[in-house]
Amino acid sequence: MNASETDAPAEADAAAPVPQSLAQRGDNRSHRPTNRAFRDFIGSGWGPRPQELPSRNESAPWATARRESLGALFPGDRLVIPAGGLVTRNNDCDYRFRPHSAFAHLAGTGTDFEPDAVLVLEPLGTASADGGGHGVNDDAQGTGGPQGAQSAPTHEAVLYFRPRASRSSEEFYADTRYGELWVGLRPSIEEVEAATGIRCAHIDSLEDALAKDAGPDGVQLRVVAEADQAVTALVDRVRTAAGLAAGQAAQQVDDALAEATSELRLTKDSWEVEQLQRAVDATKAGFDDLIRSIPRATGHWRGERVLEGAFGAKAREEGNGLGYETIAAAGNHANTLHWINNDGAVRPGELVLVDAGVEVDSLYTADVTRTIPVDGRFTAPQRRVYQAVLDAAHAAFARANTPGCRFRDVHAAAMEVIAARLEEWGMLPNGVTAADSLGPDGQFHRRWMVHGTSHHLGLDVHDCAQARREMSMEAELRPGMVFTIEPGLYFRADDLLVPEELRGIGVRIEDDVVVDADGSVRRLTQAIPRTVDEVEAWVSGLIG
Known part of the structure; x- marks a missing residue:
């Protein structure tokens, strides 16, 4: 809470009250001395301020x-x-x-x-x-x-x-x-x-x-x-x-x-890429602390906020704070794309989708999503959905590393995998193939992934939002671009077109990548576990 000025000495005011406007009434809690003697006194007796000038910012x-x-x-x-x-x-x-x-x-x-x-x-x-x-x-x-x-x-x-x-x-x-x-x-x-x-x-x-x-x-x-x-x-x-x-x-x-x-921010200079890597590294530390808090979260009526708080504390310790409001979505909450209420329970046997990023002091932010099994092990249905999303992420990353790839092509590659899996599972309308769904008159697979696969990343979590489409979505990938790859599948508990064993499962995997000087695409988030085996070992290693 802000300090109150009521601790300062007040002058006696014998004058009759003067009518105040609404704007003036905000100062009613204050009792600020105005006499010259006080002003002279409070301005005296201070030591010298630092004389040495700061060094030039590295930026x-x-x-x-x-x-x-x-x-x-x-x-x-x-x-x-x-x-x-x-x-x-x-x-x-x-x-x-x-x-x-x-x-x-x-x-x-x-x-x-x-x-x-x-x-x-x-x-x-x-x-x-x-x-x-x-x-x-x-x-x-x-x-x-x-x-x-x-x-x-x-x-x-x-x-x-x-x-x-x-x-x-x-x-x-x-x-x-x-x-x-x-x-x-x-x-x-x-x-x-x-x-x-x-x-x-x-x-x-x-x-x-x-x-x-x-x-x-x-x-x-x-x-x-x-x-x-x-x-x-x-x-x-x-x-x-x-x-x-x-x-x-x-x-x-x-x-x-x-x-x-x-x-101007569509391509980052090397200093900016370094700042983004720092943000990713701090985000990894935040995810580690979040996982360590899972046992306490499962015993708390607002377990999602326990997870959110663990990550937020690390974000303030290691950086300026959060790059955006943390999503800590357990169970069916993962199927609400922008779930930031984080007021639900964290239950054994469920997944928790965490979308979070640390903003470092330079204001560059990471943007990472991992879907974590609360018990440290995926069930067979959870693994099935998770692997489909991971395969889509791999396909998008491979397409990004293809010469001449345009930004929009990254999304298209992920959608090819998503549509194919949904066809295998019998979830597309009768007679509709994955190829049909990928056409402009189809898009039925988008029922279960309504967002895009990638966005630019930097000072804003959705960076360069005012850039022209031909400079961003339609442009070829070029050195210095930093963006996300984040496919997902979201099967709401009340979606009757989803096989019963998959209902209530939501999975997203999000990595931050950079196009290097030679045109190759590299994961800034490489150190954050993402495969099924890596995630299980990560969680089990931190919570036993």
Whole structure:
């Protein structure tokens, strides 16, 4: 629970009460001193802050190359990429901050940096020389970068944020969102410049910077509109004042930037792949702890939450937290694809489908699904379904390793196996073969696997979602692409078209893979057991 300000000394207030608006009433629990003597006292007697500047982020040169690639697509335009603001959870409590993925990707920052920050790519020739910053991007711009960045950068990056206030300010002790006594020591402009290699300025100077030279014959503005409504509204006001595009025309301008930032992430650089491998390794540790908690889960009325909690604890210990809400679906719950209530029992003899991923401090996330026998052994019907899904995963992986494979072909390969197994089991409509079902007028097998087999993975668990179809689903696999392979079969307990012994069984197997420089596809999740024998040995080895 948030600390209360009621512990601070209060002044006697003899004045008559003044009517309050609803907005003002949120502060009624506070008794904040306002007298000058108190302000002088609370701002005094503190030791010096650390003087040493942080070292440059290891991500900085990679982020530089990304910014140069983006800027080259929009020469002469001012590009505005907000981090986003804090989001209210309830009343005056906020959710933990997580910056927008486009911002994190282009600024090279992670974790909770920095509510209300805005990255602006200034077209060269318009960037202000004073702007409040200290030191233009020295080794962060124009070096060629680690990923073939443009030799002649088109933009200069400027990072606007709210630096820490002095201890003599009211913000220091009274601002619950930004005050040092409330949220801890926040960075200075000099510190952020040292860490990122980006010139920085106070957020209060953003509006003037956006308006500089803006106009039909000057600078065009583009903003990642979904990231921060307040910043988007500010950009719209500047555009209106400058006579730039508004309404639907402005949306088209902004959509092109959002599309570009998404497509920029379709291929990962080697630093990003390393971060994803770290996320996968942490996820393996989380699965280990989850399996160790199975005995306690089977004795708890909400056993699924016992499993969820075990994984979540490891995610916070080893990374920033969860990449998405964990699915810990026991028994028939596994047949609800997005089961995140996790309020059911975990029973001996059942399977539990766990779809979970650790988001590391750089904000890259793993996305792994394993279907685990609670007793450490698959029953014959469970093994039958599991092996069918595993065979589909093998087929998809083999297709991905075929030269010229397109992203959509990975799904098609998995579906060929799924349809064939369902035909063998007599589950397709009378007279319908697997080949018939795979045709556009069939698709009957999709009753038992309604989702796709693959999606891109990175800063978002479903990464690059705003990329054009021809750049993603229809594109050939190419080095740097990271994606999932996750076939499944879901036989609901009330599905009368399913053989009785298979009802209530849900299985998904999900791996994270990367296309290496030579075009071959490699499992980042290779160390996480997946065959029947491996899974049984894994569970039995951890819980006996």
